[in-house]
Amino acid sequence: MKKQLVYSRFNRFWHWMQSVLIIFLGLTGFEIHGSLSFFGFDQAVTLHNTAAYIFLVLIGLAIFWHFTTGEWRQYLPTRQHLRAQIEYYLTGIFRNAPHPTRKTAISKLNPLQKLVYLALKILVIPIMVVSGLLFMYYRYPQSSSIQSLNIDGLEAIAILHTAGAFFLVSFIIAHLYLITTGHTPTANLKAMITGYEVLEDEHSK
């Protein structure tokens, strides 16, 4: 057992910025949706749009980071141990069974995480970004404008954006709970804050 750097400085910055932004976008977004009342509608719109731009910058940085460091490989889905991982969460965890996969700096995600995070990266976040940008930049049909830029109505965009938001709320709930399933309930949290985590030694296996 030894303490290892699992999450690099940028990795942590990206994670926490992302979490703050998503929660903030959620709060302001659901205020625009009419579910909450906090900032006031007009402020909520301004803040939501501002946060969205910051999020876009962050996404840009994150994409760069993923490719330059090769971190993107962490998210390649695998069926190996997938069933075992699901079974662990459903039963093993109650029997105090060992984690079916080993967390290392090179492979820090379990198969279920790989799958869910990949879905976030290539499906949910892109849907939110695209529908969000359309939300901001759509043009009502105007007689003199370029037809292809016109969008007849917001309904489809808004429904997609709302559905994505509901998914992300559910994700956050599950995520916040599942991070307590490390070696100790706070091990994962501490790791994401400090970057270091005590991992099983490769030789101890």
Added chain:
Amino acid sequence: MKRFLIPSLALAIFVLYFISTITKQDIVPSQIEELKSEYGEKIRPSVDHSKFSQLKKSFSKPQEVTAACIDCHNERHTEVMNSSHWNWEREEYIEGRGVRYIGKKNILNNFCIGINTNEQSCNKCHIGYGWEDKSFDFANANNVDCLACHDNSDTYVKKSSGAGMPDPSVNLTTVAQKVGKPTKSNCGTCHFFGGGGNNVKHGDLEKALFDTHREIDVHMASDGGNLECVDCHTAERHQMLGKVYSLSSMNRNRSTCEQCHGATPHTNEVINEHGVKVACQTCHIPEYAKVNATKMAWDWSTAGKMKEGKPYEEKDSLGNITYASIKGTFIWKQNVQPEYVWFNGTASHYLTGDTISSETPIQMNTLHGSYDDPDAKIIPVKVHRAVQPYDPVTKFVVQPKTFANREGEGGYWKDFDWNSSIQHGMEYVGLPYSGHYSFVKTEMYWPINHMVSPKTKAVACKECHTSNNSRVGNLRDFYMPGRDYNATVEFMGIGAIVMSLLGVGVHAVVRVASKKQSMKNHI
């Protein structure tokens, strides 16, 4: 140290941007300042009419004044005689009806109903002298009343029920020597009192605007823009800009906010974007009839009740007539929140002689437009609802003769006999009357354009973007954030959140319980 550099830098940028967005002002101040200085300068007339010898005499008839005017302004009368102020009709193309000549001359409304047979009373507000029946000579230039609009002495008044003639008390020489550009008082004398009393018709045009403050109307207020009507309703060759859609049909010659403020007056682009689908008035006129009440409903069917054999009136605590034997029952309202409709600038009308369908209320005018219409915007309107006489056999909304000088002439206000009143009216307009009358519900739409509030009072986002009593809750042909949602997505979404919470909760409980168990076993 380095470890905190990037996050703190990013945080600083975020905070700065955040502050810059919330401290931005909503209006480009320079544009408003420019407009204020442009319209702050009041025009000084280049001539003093009191020095003209032609006007230094006593006039026995108002037509002589007109002749004196034309003597110098020798073609102006032709412009006036081409205007709707003179003709009380315009050439209009109405969708599905073709070209029609319509105006006060021939259109029925749901207030005093119509001018025909009632000219002597209604046409007090005509800019002519003596239009008391169909024989009025519209080609006689001397009948043009220049003074109604150009009197600057504030002493010119038209005689009640005098078919447009001046009141005998008016000193025509005084008035003729003090003419100039029309002021609020010229326009307001008629336009504030349409329908037979202050603020009866429009709701946003009333006598309080003669001298008002910013809270009521930023443009006309003496402590605001202090604008005259003609500053916006400019005229080219006596053709005024602007018209009201109770009588007009076409999208032309409109007086708009944009003519001064442009199409994108806000610094906030989200708000500018609203301008594609939402008229300025919708947000900037949160309510109308801000000083005195306006008539919201008129029930002619209750007219004719007598007290001790005599017609009477009842008033509410504010002095508004709530019942009059000659007219029926009224509902008045003050500080009214407008209703909202799509409007593309075109309208159609109930035209005299149209047969009504069984669909009620009868729409005396219909403002066209929908979300899908690229020319349509949401506008605020006053809807005046009435119950008025119609012929159940011919299916015509009828023109009754209401006004009469004496009993026995058929005027309802003297004889209280609908049959004879309708008989006279319909004969006059050349339409048959079956001898049977009944009453039908009607609606009339009045776009609200005046009584613009200070920007701090503009309608807030949340007054429309809410599912709870949205101002535009009746306009359902589009999706609006904050107001609309998809029931399925909402159900599934909330369901997913609940299921996540439940799943996590149950899992946690079982986990904690099993942990305790295993610890016990350990011991």
